[in-house]
Amino acid sequence: MARYNLLLPSMGxxxxxxxxxxxxxxxxxxxxxxxxxxxxxxxxxxSEVPSPVTGKLIEQRFxxxxxxxxxxxxxxxxIEGEEMNSINDGVVEETIRENPESxxxxxxxxxxxxxxxxxxxxxxxxxxxxxxxxxxxxxxxIAQEEGISPDELENIQGSGLEGRVTKQDLIDYLATxxxxxxxxxxxxxxxxxxxxxxxxxxxxxxxxxxxxxEMDRMRRxxxxxxxxxxxxxxxxxxFVEADxxxxxxxxxxxxxxxxxxxxxxxxxxxxxxxxxxxxxxxxPMVNVSVNGTQIIKKHAINIxxxxxxxxxxxxxxxxxxxxELSLIGITKAVNDLAGRARNNKLKPDDTQGGTFTLxxxxxxxxxxxxxxxxxxxxxxxxxxxxxxxxxxxxTEFGDMIGIRHMMYLSLSYDHRxxxxxxxxxxxxxxxxxxxxxxxxxxx
Numbered sequence: 001m002a003r004y005n006l007l008l009p010s011m012g013x014x015x016x017x018x019x020x021x022x023x024x025x026x027x028x029x030x031x032x033x034x035x036x037x038x039x040x041x042x043x044x045x046x047s048e049v050p051s052p053v054t055g056k057l058i059e060q061r062f063x064x065x066x067x068x069x070x071x072x073x074x075x076x077x078x079i080e081g082e083e084m085n086s087i088n089d090g091v092v093e094e095t096i097r098e099n100p101e102s103x104x105x106x107x108x109x110x111x112x113x114x115x116x117x118x119x120x121x122x123x124x125x126x127x128x129x130x131x132x133x134x135x136x137x138x139x140x141x142i143a144q145e146e147g148i149s150p151d152e153l154e155n156i157q158g159s160g161l162e163g164r165v166t167k168q169d170l171i172d173y174l175a176t177x178x179x180x181x182x183x184x185x186x187x188x189x190x191x192x193x194x195x196x197x198x199x200x201x202x203x204x205x206x207x208x209x210x211x212x213x214e215m216d217r218m219r220r221x222x223x224x225x226x227x228x229x230x231x232x233x234x235x236x237x238x239f240v241e242a243d244x245x246x247x248x249x250x251x252x253x254x255x256x257x258x259x260x261x262x263x264x265x266x267x268x269x270x271x272x273x274x275x276x277x278x279x280x281x282x283x284p285m286v287n288v289s290v291n292g293t294q295i296i297k298k299h300a301i302n303i304x305x306x307x308x309x310x311x312x313x314x315x316x317x318x319x320x321x322x323x324e325l326s327l328i329g330i331t332k333a334v335n336d337l338a339g340r341a342r343n344n345k346l347k348p349d350d351t352q353g354g355t356f357t358l359x360x361x362x363x364x365x366x367x368x369x370x371x372x373x374x375x376x377x378x379x380x381x382x383x384x385x386x387x388x389x390x391x392x393x394x395t396e397f398g399d400m401i402g403i404r405h406m407m408y409l410s411l412s413y414d415h416r417x418x419x420x421x422x423x424x425x426x427x428x429x430x431x432x433x434x435x436x437x438x439x440x441x442x443x
Contacts, residue, residue: 003078005075027057028058031053061074156169236415250437269334271327276381276430277322288417303356304317357371357373380411383407407434
């Protein structure tokens with residue numbers, strides 16, 4: 001029989017590790033091709049690792065809640081055959097003979113097994129299992145060797161993706177820890193009321209009527225991300241009320257024909273996104289991010305769309321290069337990402353690289369809101385419910401009162417780089433594009 005090493009696959013740009021969430025197959029079980037063996041989680045997306053071969057699972061190299069790096073061996077399967085070529089890049093096969101005396105030694109296999117043991121050793125030493133933040137095995141190993149406790153590690157501000165602590169962050173922290181020990185303790189005490197430090201669990205109600213619910217992994221990540229955003233960016237909000245009667249009437253006229261022709265539902269979200277993309281082209285300094293004292297002006301316009309999940313959590317899949325898409329293309333991207341998000345089929349790369357976010361709070365009947373910026377972006381737009389209202393209509397014969405479809409737009413922006421004038425002009429421009437919608441437009 002031969003052995004097949006199941007590796008942690010590449011999961012998109014800037015994603016280098018994943019946490020083992022759940023093993024769906026146990027040692028001794030038969031695994032068919034495309035069967036899911038293990039569920040994994042990155043910063044925001046839960047994914048599945050299927051088996052590309054048929055065989056029997058004989059070994060799990062990682063335990064639940066351990067972190068694996070891309071390319072690590074997650075599991076070993078026993079498969080048919082004595083000798084095989086590589087099935088995919090990075091996969092290593094070893095042949096096991098029925099007769100031990102005639103076992104064939106594969107060059108480099110002994111060293112590979114030693115390397116696997118070396119890779120796994122840091123994970124065995126890690127004692128940070130109770131922390132709510134994700135750290136790479138390298139960061140955990142350095143922290144352990146330098147005597148940095150989990151509580152102390154949680155109070156180090158990270159410069160990596162989603163605020164993660166990097167190796168350089170730890171090196172910088174260690175270099176200044178002796179001089180800033182008192183400051184670090186004070187910062188920790190100040191931040192505890194905001195929920196960024198680990199606190200003792202509340203006592204269970206004696207009456208038994210209160211229910212204590214532990215946050216799941218995604219909710220902890222959302223909480224950490226939101227607190228980090230509020231602490232990083234001074235939030236300012238601007239509001240505009242838009243007359244979207246033309247949009248409503250146009251959509252009502254074309255939606256049935258569009259669905260029959262394209263087999264896609266035409267919702268309001270793609271229309272809003274198209275208006276946002278046009279406004280970002282007009283005001284490119286809203287399509288930026290901040291790196292210290294540097295403003296990074298983004299060439300691509302990648303629109304994140306906040307999506308509520310059946311679990312009650314929130315995820316933000318990203319429409320890449322939205323300025324290159326037609327309204328049909330945006331519609332298909334919106335429907336595809338929303339559908340895969342609700343069915344837990346998003347890939348890690350689907351949530352990366354956003355430059356601006358839209359959240360449709362009107363789908364819950366809300367008329368306006370003040371959303372929190374999705375770091376490292378500098379603005380987020382909330383669109384409220386469309387409601388019928390009496391409004392003044394200017395005509396060539398004078399003003400008159402009519403029933404109009406009205407909607408509030410709420411823009412939250414980072415006042416470090418977006419001032420009130422820019423933020424106000426941007427949200428007004430989005431409203432202008434919606435109000436000036438061509439009712440005779442073909443799609």
